[in-house]
Amino acid sequence: MKTAGSKCFIYAFMLAGLFVIAEPALATQTHSQPEGLYVHQIAHIFFIISMGSLEFWLRQRNLTKEKGWRYIQLAAVLFILWNIDAIAVHFLDEHLDIFGIAKIDLWHIQFDNPEGQDIVTLLYYLMKLDHLLCVPAMFSLYYGLKTILRNTVADQGDNPAP
Amino acid sequence: MIISAIPILLVDLVGSFLMIILSLLSLKIVFRLRKQDHDNLIWTYLWWICVALSCFAVSRSAGHILKNLFLLMDQKSVWDVVRPFSGAVNTVMFVVVGSVTMFFERIWKIYQLIRKDRQALRSAHKELLYLAQNLEKLVAERTSALAVSEYNYRKIFEVSKDMILVTDREGTIVNLNPSGYNLLGLGGKEDVIDRRKILEFLKEPEMWLTIMASVEQERSPADIELDLIIRDNTIKRVLVSGSMVDRTDNETETFHFLIKDIQKRKMMEEQLAQADKLASIGELSSGVAHEVNNPLGVILGYTQLLLRDEKKATDRYADLKIIEKHARSCKAIVEDLLSFSRKSDTEKEMLDIHKVIDDVLSFVQHHSNIEHIALESEYSPAVHPLLIDEKKVKQVLINLVVNAIHAVGKKGCIMISTDIRAATGDLVVKVSDDGHGIEKKYLKKIFDPFFTTKPTGEGTGLGLSVSYGIVKNHGGYIDVESTPGKGTTFTISLPAAPSHQEN
Numbered sequence: 001m002k003t004a005g006s007k008c009f010i011y012a013f014m015l016a017g018l019f020v021i022a023e024p025a026l027a028t029q030t031h032s033q034p035e036g037l038y039v040h041q042i043a044h045i046f047f048i049i050s051m052g053s054l055e056f057w058l059r060q061r062n063l064t065k066e067k068g069w070r071y072i073q074l075a076a077v078l079f080i081l082w083n084i085d086a087i088a089v090h091f092l093d094e095h096l097d098i099f100g101i102a103k104i105d106l107w108h109i110q111f112d113n114p115e116g117q118d119i120v121t122l123l124y125y126l127m128k129l130d131h132l133l134c135v136p137a138m139f140s141l142y143y144g145l146k147t148i149l150r151n152t153v154a155d156q157g158d159n160p161a162p
Numbered sequence: 163m164i165i166s167a168i169p170i171l172l173v174d175l176v177g178s179f180l181m182i183i184l185s186l187l188s189l190k191i192v193f194r195l196r197k198q199d200h201d202n203l204i205w206t207y208l209w210w211i212c213v214a215l216s217c218f219a220v221s222r223s224a225g226h227i228l229k230n231l232f233l234l235m236d237q238k239s240v241w242d243v244v245r246p247f248s249g250a251v252n253t254v255m256f257v258v259v260g261s262v263t264m265f266f267e268r269i270w271k272i273y274q275l276i277r278k279d280r281q282a283l284r285s286a287h288k289e290l291l292y293l294a295q296n297l298e299k300l301v302a303e304r305t306s307a308l309a310v311s312e313y314n315y316r317k318i319f320e321v322s323k324d325m326i327l328v329t330d331r332e333g334t335i336v337n338l339n340p341s342g343y344n345l346l347g348l349g350g351k352e353d354v355i356d357r358r359k360i361l362e363f364l365k366e367p368e369m370w371l372t373i374m375a376s377v378e379q380e381r382s383p384a385d386i387e388l389d390l391i392i393r394d395n396t397i398k399r400v401l402v403s404g405s406m407v408d409r410t411d412n413e414t415e416t417f418h419f420l421i422k423d424i425q426k427r428k429m430m431e432e433q434l435a436q437a438d439k440l441a442s443i444g445e446l447s448s449g450v451a452h453e454v455n456n457p458l459g460v461i462l463g464y465t466q467l468l469l470r471d472e473k474k475a476t477d478r479y480a481d482l483k484i485i486e487k488h489a490r491s492c493k494a495i496v497e498d499l500l501s502f503s504r505k506s507d508t509e510k511e512m513l514d515i516h517k518v519i520d521d522v523l524s525f526v527q528h529h530s531n532i533e534h535i536a537l538e539s540e541y542s543p544a545v546h547p548l549l550i551d552e553k554k555v556k557q558v559l560i561n562l563v564v565n566a567i568h569a570v571g572k573k574g575c576i577m578i579s580t581d582i583r584a585a586t587g588d589l590v591v592k593v594s595d596d597g598h599g600i601e602k603k604y605l606k607k608i609f610d611p612f613f614t615t616k617p618t619g620e621g622t623g624l625g626l627s628v629s630y631g632i633v634k635n636h637g638g639y640i641d642v643e644s645t646p647g648k649g650t651t652f653t654i655s656l657p658a659a660p661s662h663q664e665n
Binding site: 057108128153 | 166168170177178181187191192198249253260261266267
C-alpha cells in the first residue's frame, strides 16, 4: 500500500524528469527585442483606455458635480495625455535616425533634421519633459482624494453614523 | 544643432521624486478614508487604485532615477542589465492600474446597491425600533381611535331619523336601526327581524329585483320610490338609496340601504296642491259671483217692485213670486261662493267656542229628526275665548254636523270635541261620526265647490266649500280623515286669540 509520502516522491521525480529528459522541441516562439517595446506601448494604450473609461463613468454617474471627484477626473485626463506623450516619445526614441535626432552624451542632444522641420525638434524636446504631465496628474489625484476625505469628515460631523 | 539635455534630466529626476511622494501621500489619504468607513466599497476600490498607482510611480520613478545615476556614474553596462527589469515592471504596473480602473463602473453599481440596501435596512431598523418602543402606546391609540370611530358610526346608526337597513342578496334582514323598527312597526325587539326578509314589507315584492339590479349596475343607486306595508296594512311611501359592500373576508356580501319616510312630505305636497286648487277655484268663483250678484239684485228688486202693485190672487202674482224665490236661491248661492272665496265681510269678536258649539247642537237637535242619533260633546277646559265671526263659525259647524247626520243615517253617534294643540296653542275642534265614511277617491274633492255625492236636488255641493273658505278666512285650516265603513272626522284648527298667542 502506497503512503502519501511515497506518492509525493513519485510525482516530484516525474516533474524533474520533464526538465532533465526534455530536449529542445523548437515549438516555442522566440521573443526578440521589439516585443518588449510593443508590450509596453500596448500597456500604455490599455492605460489610456482604462483612464478614458474612468473619465466617462465619472461623468455618466454625475460624480463630477463633486469637487473631489472632479479632480480625479482631471487626473484621468492628464494621465491620458501623459500616456499619449509617453507613446510618442518611445516611438521617437526607437526611430531617432529617421528624424535626425542623436544623443551625443548624457547632457547633450543633436538634431540634424532638415530645414523647416524645427517643429519636430521642439516637439521631441517638449515631449521628453513628460513629468510635466504625470506629476500634475498625480497631484490632481492626491488633491481630489484629500477633498473627498475632507467632505466625508464634514458629512460625518453633520450626520454622525447611528 | 546641439541642445542641452539638462532641463530634461532635471525634470526627470525632480518629477520622479515628486511622483513617489505624491503617490505615497495619496495612499495615506485613502488609508484615512478607509479608516473612516472600513466597509465602504468605494474607499476600498480607491485604495487598490492608489496601491497600484504607487507601485507604478515607485517602479517607474526608481527606474528613471537609477538610469540617470548609472549613466552619470558611467555605468551604462549595469543600466543595460537593470533596464529590461525596470521596463517590464513598469509595463506590468500599467496593466495593473488599468485593470483596477476598468472595474470602476461595476464597483460603483455594487456600491449604490449596497448603499440602497443599507439605507432600507437602517430605515427598517429605525421603524422596528420605534414600533418596539411604542407598540403598546400605538395599539392603545389605534384601539381608542377605533372605539371612537365605532361609537360615532353606531350613534349615527342608532339616532338616524331615517331607516338604515343591512340585508343579504336575498333580502334577509341582517341589521336594522331603531328608526327602521319604528317605520316597519316592529317594536324594539331585535328577535322580531330574525330571518325575516324585507320583501315581506314591500307592497310590490318584485321591486326588490329592480332595486338589486340598480345596485349591481350603479353600485349605489339613489332615490328609488316605493311603498312599504307596515303594521295594520298601512302603506308608507319611502325613498330608498342603496349600496353594495364587498367583503374581503369571504363572508357573505351585504347591501346597505338608507330608507327615508316621505309619507308626510307626500301628504303635505298633496295638501298644498289641494289648497292651490281651491284657491284658484275661489278666485274664479269670486269673479263669477261678483258679476252675477249685481244682475241678480236688479232682478230681485224689480220683481219686488212688480209684486207690490200686483194683487195676490192673480196668476201674475204667483209667477212673480216664483221669480223672486229662485232669484233669492241664486243670491244665496252667490253669497256662498263669496264665502268660499273669502271675499265676504266678517264680524269677529271674542267668543267662547263651547257656547257656540252648544248653540249649534241645540239648533240641530230642535230642527232635525235625530231621535236615535247621539250628539255628544267633549270640551277641553284649557280652551280660551277666540276672536271669531259667530255666524260664520256656526255655519261651519252646522254644515259639518248636518253632513255627519246624513252619513250616520238613522242611528249612530256624533261627537264634537275641543282641544288645544300644545305646540302652537291653536284650538282644535273635531266633528266625528261613525257613519259610512267617505271613499278615498272622493277625499281630495270634497272641498271643491259644487261637488256632492248626494242625489241631484238634495245638496248644492257648496257646504264644505263654504266651510273651507270660512275657516281659511279665520287663519285656520280644515282637514278630513275617513275610513269607509267606520266613520269620518273633520278637524278644524283655529289660531289662538292674539293675547293667548303671546302667552
